[in-house]
Each structure stands twice: as C-alpha cells, then as structure tokens.
Amino acid sequence: GGATQNDALLFKNEAAIRRTEASDQWNFYQAKSSKQNLAELGATVTTGDQQARYLKEVDRYKGEKEAIMPEARKL
Template identity: 40%
Template sequence: MSHEHAPHDEAIEHAARAGDPLSRWVAVFTAILAAIAGLLHYEEGVLQTQALLFKNEAVLLQSKTSDEWNLYQAESSKGHMMEIAAGLSGHEKQGYYRDQISKYENRKKDISAKAHEMEQQVAEANLQSGHKEHPQHMFGQALALINVAISLAAVTSLTGSRKLFVVAACSGAVGIGVSIAAILHI
C-alpha cells in the first residue's frame, strides 16, 4: 500500500530535513497556513449552508405569498361577481349581495395584510442570506490567497529564494487579514 503526497507535502518534508533556517521557517509557515486554511474551509462551508437555508426560506415564503395574492385575486373576483349580481337583481336581493360584497372585502383586507407580512419575511430572509454570503465570499478570497502562499512556500523550499518567501508571507498575511475581516462581518 503506497501513500501519495501532495506536491507541497514533499517540499515541506524536504524543507524539514534540510539544515538551513529558511527551510525550517518555510515548513512551519506552511503548516500554520494549512491549519488556518482548514478552519477557513469549514467556516466557509457553514456560511454557505446558512446562506442557502435562508435563500430557500425566502423562496418558500415567496411561493406562499404568491398563493396569498392569488387567493386575494379570487376573493376580489367573487366580490365583483356579487356586484354584477347586485346590479342585475331585484331590490329584494340587494341586501344579500351587499352582505356578500362586504364579506369578500373583509377577506381581501385580511389576505392583503397577511401577504404584506409574508413579503416582509421574504425580504428579511433574503437579507439574512446576503449577510451570510458576503463573509463566505471573503473566506473564499482568503483561502485563495493562503493557497497561493502555501504554493509559493513550497517553491521557496525548492529554490531557497528568500524573496519568494517574502512574497509567500505577504500573500499569507493578506489572506489572514481578509479572513479576519470576514470574521468581523459574520
């Protein structure tokens, strides 16, 4: 049974075995960034799931809101039919049709109030989804920067270039900075 290594794993092992201090720093730096990246992947997944749950809630509420407005329209149509019937009927049936018209108007008010409340719930669910999406995108950007830093560190251990290690460190630092900003937006 063989054990496969990722490309940067071999570079880290080589750096750890090498005697020069840069190689040791690269190995420690890469290990720290890999651990941070693991935590960021987890948090990004949590935020993505939460954003999707809120978005799904918004879609379901929007569907129910549409149903309420359809019911409102049906009650309105019934009320109009009663108005036509009242206009075409004799005086003895006028009271009955006016009562029916009033009943439909009252139902429309209740349905309208419920539909407006549901529209506010849809807006709130969409807003909550958006609040989760923004830091989730920031975690994705941070992860990209940290992955670049890890890759550059692996190349640094192979080349021994201190300048490349500085670039890797800058990329890692910016990635960590973006992840801190994302945490503050949660």
C-alpha cells in the same frame, strides 16, 4: 467552508418560501376580489331578496379582503 455553504442554502430556501407565501396571499386576495366583483354584478341585475343576498356577499368579501391584505403586504 461547508457551514457557510449550508447557511447560504438555508437562507435561499427561506427566501423562496417567503416569496411563495407572499404569492399565495396575493392570489387569495385576487380570488376574493373576483368573487366580490361577481357578487356586485349579481346585485346590479337582481332585485329584492336576491339582490340583498348579493349585497351581503359583497360586504363579506370586502371584510375578507381587508383581513388578507395586511398579511400579504407583510410577507
């Protein structure tokens, strides 16, 4: 009846929301990876203080990615 159809729509909507959340987390992870790659490139073409700044960014992005990945996999 109507209640069953409503429940089915609710489950369908919940599934769509979860897929979107998982996609968002994966996209966030990929963005951090791209930024990390750019920082690694910057570290290879610079020296001194600039290189140190890029290496610090690389470490930061690695840490951020480690925090994001479990959430993305959970979803």
